Amino acid sequence: MTSVVGTVERSRVWSHPALGLHAVVDAAGAVRLGGPDQNWAQLVPLVEVTATGHGRMWSGERFIETAVGERMTYRDHETVRDGDLERTTIRLADPATGLAAEVTLESGIGSSFLRSRVRLVNEGVEPVRLESVTTLTLGGISSSDAEDGLDGLTLHWADNDWLAECRWRQADFRDQVVSLTRSAHGHEGRGCFERYSQGSWSTGRHLPVGALTDRDGGVWLWQIESSAGWRFETGEREGAAYVALFGPDDAHHQWHQLLAPGEEFHTVPAVLVHAESGGLDTAFATLTDYRRGIRRDHPDHRALPVIYNDYMNTLMGDPTTERLLPLVEAAASAGAEVFVIDAGWYDDDAQGWWDSVGAWEAAPNRFPGGIQEVLDAIRKHDMTPGLWLEPEVVGVRSPLADTLPPEAFFRRGGLRVTEHGRHHLDLRHPAARAHLDEVVNRLVGEWGVGYLKLDYNINIGPGTENGSESAGAGLLGHHRAHLDWMAGLLDRHPQLVLENCGSGGLRMDYAQLAVAQIQSTSDQQDPLRYPPIAASAATAATPEQAAVWAYPQPEQSLDEVAFTLTGALLGRIHLSGFLNLMDDEQLDLVRSALAVYKDIRAEIAAAHPFWPLGLPGWDDEWIAQGLRGAESTYLMVWRREVGADASADADRTLAIPHLRGAHVHPTALYPATGDAGVEWDAAEGLLTVTLPRAGTAVLVCLTTDRS
Numbered sequence: 001m002t003s004v005v006g007t008v009e010r011s012r013v014w015s016h017p018a019l020g021l022h023a024v025v026d027a028a029g030a031v032r033l034g035g036p037d038q039n040w041a042q043l044v045p046l047v048e049v050t051a052t053g054h055g056r057m058w059s060g061e062r063f064i065e066t067a068v069g070e071r072m073t074y075r076d077h078e079t080v081r082d083g084d085l086e087r088t089t090i091r092l093a094d095p096a097t098g099l100a101a102e103v104t105l106e107s108g109i110g111s112s113f114l115r116s117r118v119r120l121v122n123e124g125v126e127p128v129r130l131e132s133v134t135t136l137t138l139g140g141i142s143s144s145d146a147e148d149g150l151d152g153l154t155l156h157w158a159d160n161d162w163l164a165e166c167r168w169r170q171a172d173f174r175d176q177v178v179s180l181t182r183s184a185h186g187h188e189g190r191g192c193f194e195r196y197s198q199g200s201w202s203t204g205r206h207l208p209v210g211a212l213t214d215r216d217g218g219v220w221l222w223q224i225e226s227s228a229g230w231r232f233e234t235g236e237r238e239g240a241a242y243v244a245l246f247g248p249d250d251a252h253h254q255w256h257q258l259l260a261p262g263e264e265f266h267t268v269p270a271v272l273v274h275a276e277s278g279g280l281d282t283a284f285a286t287l288t289d290y291r292r293g294i295r296r297d298h299p300d301h302r303a304l305p306v307i308y309n310d311y312m313n314t315l316m317g318d319p320t321t322e323r324l325l326p327l328v329e330a331a332a333s334a335g336a337e338v339f340v341i342d343a344g345w346y347d348d349d350a351q352g353w354w355d356s357v358g359a360w361e362a363a364p365n366r367f368p369g370g371i372q373e374v375l376d377a378i379r380k381h382d383m384t385p386g387l388w389l390e391p392e393v394v395g396v397r398s399p400l401a402d403t404l405p406p407e408a409f410f411r412r413g414g415l416r417v418t419e420h421g422r423h424h425l426d427l428r429h430p431a432a433r434a435h436l437d438e439v440v441n442r443l444v445g446e447w448g449v450g451y452l453k454l455d456y457n458i459n460i461g462p463g464t465e466n467g468s469e470s471a472g473a474g475l476l477g478h479h480r481a482h483l484d485w486m487a488g489l490l491d492r493h494p495q496l497v498l499e500n501c502g503s504g505g506l507r508m509d510y511a512q513l514a515v516a517q518i519q520s521t522s523d524q525q526d527p528l529r530y531p532p533i534a535a536s537a538a539t540a541a542t543p544e545q546a547a548v549w550a551y552p553q554p555e556q557s558l559d560e561v562a563f564t565l566t567g568a569l570l571g572r573i574h575l576s577g578f579l580n581l582m583d584d585e586q587l588d589l590v591r592s593a594l595a596v597y598k599d600i601r602a603e604i605a606a607a608h609p610f611w612p613l614g615l616p617g618w619d620d621e622w623i624a625q626g627l628r629g630a631e632s633t634y635l636m637v638w639r640r641e642v643g644a645d646a647s648a649d650a651d652r653t654l655a656i657p658h659l660r661g662a663h664v665h666p667t668a669l670y671p672a673t674g675d676a677g678v679e680w681d682a683a684e685g686l687l688t689v690t691l692p693r694a695g696t697a698v699l700v701c702l703t704t705d706r707s
C-alpha cells in the first residue's frame with residue numbers, strides 16, 4: 001500500500017493488523033514504525049544508534065534522534081513463516097559509517113505481540129564504536145479522548161528491591177513528561193522518563209517491564225530480555241508519546257562495542273504487546289502467553305511439583321543430617337514432591353562459608369554419614385532431592401581463587417574484582433566453565449540431584465574488561481555465556497530443574513526465565529509483607545514459574561498458618577517451616593493446602609493472571625489476584641492489618657468482568673474450614689468476599705454453570 005502526504009510518497013514494507021502497526025518507508029528511504037496514516041514526524045526511526053563521533057541531532061537525556069538513525073535507509077526486507085510464527089527482517093544501511101542493520105520483527109499469526117532484535121554489521125572500512133542501540137522503537141502513541149493526546153495517557157512501571165519486589169507504580173504521563181509549549185520553542189524538551197538496570201542485578205532497581213495506558217483501556221506493554229543491562233525511555237515527540245527499548249548503553253552501563261570492519265553486534269531481544277481494550281489485565285495475559293512461547297520446553301512447566309526448601313524461616317543456611325531428616329519425613333507426609341537442601345551444606349569453615357565457597361563439596365562435620373544419607377532419605381520418601389548452588393562466585397578464601405587462572409574472573413583495570421568477599425567467574429573462559437561443569441556433573445550425575453537452586457547474591461558492578469573491551473560489553477558476554485552454560489546443563493540432564501534466584505527476585509528477567517524453569521520471587525520473611533509481592537509476581541514471570549514462600553510455623557495461630565499457605569496457591573509453592581514440630585490441627589491445614597494445589601495446578605500452567613483491585617500497593621489492606629483458567633476462575637484475596645488506619649470493613653466487592661451474566665458457583669477452596677464468605681452477583685459480574693478478621697486470606701474458585 002502506498003500513501004501520499006503532501007509531496008512525500010511513503011509505502012508500507014511490513015504490517016501487523018492485530019497490533020495496528022506498519023513499517024513505512026518514505027521517498028528518501030527512511031523507515032519508521034507506527035499506526036496507519038500517522039503523523040510521520042511523531043514516529044521514530046526504526047533503529048537508533050549512538051556511536052562515538054556520531055551522536056544525536058538534539059542533545060539531552062534522550063537516546064533517540066540520533067545521527068546514525070536519521071541516516072539509516074531502506075535496503076530490502078523478507079518475511080518467512082515458521083509454524084505459527086511470522087518473522088520479517090528489514091535491512092537498513094548508513095552510508096556514512098558503513099553500518100548495516102537487520103531488524104527482525106517476530107510475531108505469532110494473529111497475535112498482539114511483536115518481538116524485535118537488531119543485528120548491526122560494520123560494512124565500512126573504518127572501525128565504529130557503538131555506544132547505544134535500540135532494539136525496538138515506537139512513536140505516535142496518544143489518547144483520542146483529550147485535546148492534548150498525552151493528557152489521557154497513564155505511565156506504569158515497577159520498582160524492585162530486595163524483600164520488596166514487583167511494586168507497581170503509576171502516574172499521569174503529563175506528571176512525568178510535562179508540556180513545554182513546543183510551538184514557542186520550535187523543539188521538544190531534552191528529557192524523558194527512563195528506567196534502567198544498574199550492575200549485574202538486572203532487576204535490583206526496577207523490572208524491565210513498563211506500560212502506557214489510555215482511558216479507554218488501550219495498552220502498550222513492553223518487556224526487555226537482558227540480565228546484562230537494559231533501559232527504556234518514553235517521552236514526547238510532536239504531541240505524541242514514543243517508546244524506545246535498549247539493552248546496555250555507555251551512559252548507564254559502561255557499555256560500548258568497537259566493531260571492526262566485518263564484525264557484528266546483536267542486541268538483546270524486546271517485546272511489545274498491544275491491547276485495544278481490557279487494560280493491563282488483557283495485556284499481561286498476552287505477555288504471559290508470549291513468555292510461555294519463548295521459554296525452553298520442560299516437563300516441570302506442566303507437572304508443577306510441590307517444593308519444600310529448608311531455608312526460609314527454618315534452617316536459614318545451617319543444615320545438618322540431624323536437622324534435615326525430621327524435616328524430610330514431615331515434608332513428605334505433608335505432600336511435598338521435591339526437597340531442597342538450601343545454603344550451608346558445604347560449610348565446614350570455622351570462619352563461615354560466605355567468602356570460602358567455590359568447591360561445592362559436602363561438609364563432613366554437617367553430614368557425618370555423608371550427604372548421600374540425606375539425599376537417599378529424600379528419595380526413599382518419593383521426593384526429588386535438590387541443592388542450593390551459587391555457581392558464578394568464588395570466595396576470596398577459596399582455594400579456587402588461586403588455582404583458576406586470573407582470566408577466569410571478572411577484572412577491571414587489570415585488577416580482579418572483589419565484592420562482598422567474593423570474586424566473579426567469567427563463563428566465557430573455558431577453565432571457569434569446566435569447573436562448573438565438573439561440579440554439576442558430580443551433583444547431578446553422581447549424587448542424583450534433580451533440582452538446583454541457582455542463587456546470585458552480589459551485584460558485581462558494571463562488568464568485566466577483558467583486554468580492550470568495555471565493562472558493560474564484558475558483562476553482556478558473560479551473561480550470554482551463562483545462559484549457554486545453563487542450556488548445556490539441561491541438554492545433558494533433560495529432567496533437571498533449574499531455579500533462578502538472585503537474592504530473591506533481583507535477577508528476574510526473561511533472558512534467565514527463557515532457560516530456567518522457576519523464579520524465586522523474594523527473600524521476604526514477614527508473611528504480612530509477602531502478599532503484594534505474591535499478587536504481582538505474575539507481572540514478572542508466568543504463574544507456573546513464580547515461586548512463592550509458604551512458611552507455616554508451630555508457634556503460629558491457625559489463621560497465620562493458613563495466611564502464609566494461601567499466598568502460594570496460584571503460583572509455585574516453596575514450602576518451608578518446622579513442619580515436624582506442628583500439632584495435628586496445624587498439619588491438617590498444611591496438607592489440605594497442598595491437596596488443593598494439586599487439584600488445580602494443571603489449570604495454573606495455562607491460566608492468565610488478572611487483578612480485580614488493580615495491581616497492589618505495598619501497604620494495601622485488601623489485595624486480590626486471580627487466574628482465569630479454561631475450566632474455572634481462581635481468586636486469591638488477602639485482608640491485612642496495616643496499622644491504625646486499617647478499616648473495620650470485613651467485605652470487599654471485586655469486579656470479574658469476564659464472568660458478567662454467567663451463573664457462577666463461588667466456593668472457598670482454602671481454607672475450607674474457615675469463615676470466609678463469598679457471594680456472586682451475576683448481573684453486575686461482582687464477587688463479594690467477606691473476611692471477618694484481618695490477617696486472613698482465602699482462595700476462591702468460580703465455576704460456571706454450563707447446564
